[in-house]
Amino acid sequence: MRNLLYPIGYPFRKRQLLARWEAAGRPNPPPAYFKHDYLKQLAAENPHLTTFVETGTWKADTLYQLRNSFQTLHSVELDFDLFLAAKKRLSRFKHIRLWQGHSPEVLQLILDKPSSPTLFWLDAHYMSGGVSGYGICPILAELEVIFEQCHEEAGHLILIDDARNFIPAGDYPTLAEVEQFVTVHWPSYNVWVQDDMIHCRSQVKQ
């Protein structure tokens, strides 16, 4: 979405924030508005992706923004209070399913049945004041479940948020480790970073 001219119909605050971010040279992280629009655009450009699976629900903002972009949406949250708040916010949307628990364990249940082509938004990680005891970032365990239970040929698109955190000597695996993990399991996949999101996508045209 480079050189995007933000439409006049956008709320003023949203346009202002996005314009300031562009003027500052698009520093990381991009505003949440940008990521929401980017995910919506991906959904529109890839109509074969009918399911959205998110790890880390938090306040359910991304789910809410994407509610009309997918046939089915799932999201997993470890924190029970955040899970309950999300349920309250989204209970009227019957195609959105909320789950509570540790993301790799819950992904096993979500992906138990053959899954339709899915946009994965992997965004679970420890946040200050949150539930402890499950590690800082469950990304490799999440990916392992996806690789075990989904098919490479199905054309799933995997996005991992907060790419800026995947650096050596941090609490996350490095970007190189993630790339190696993905391509060892699914060799047809390319891995690259764009606007603070790690993209994992099949080179095979869907």
Ligand SMILES: C[S@@+](CC[C@H](N)C(=O)[O-])C[C@H]1O[C@@H](n2cnc3c(N)ncnc32)[C@H](O)[C@@H]1O
């Ligand atoms: C950055 S927030 C998610 C933001 C949300 N995806 C969005 O786009 O608005 C990270 C969330 O992951 C949750 N979390 C942390 N560890 C988790 C785990 N092991 N399983 C599931 N959720 C987890 C945190 O409680 C927090 O709500």
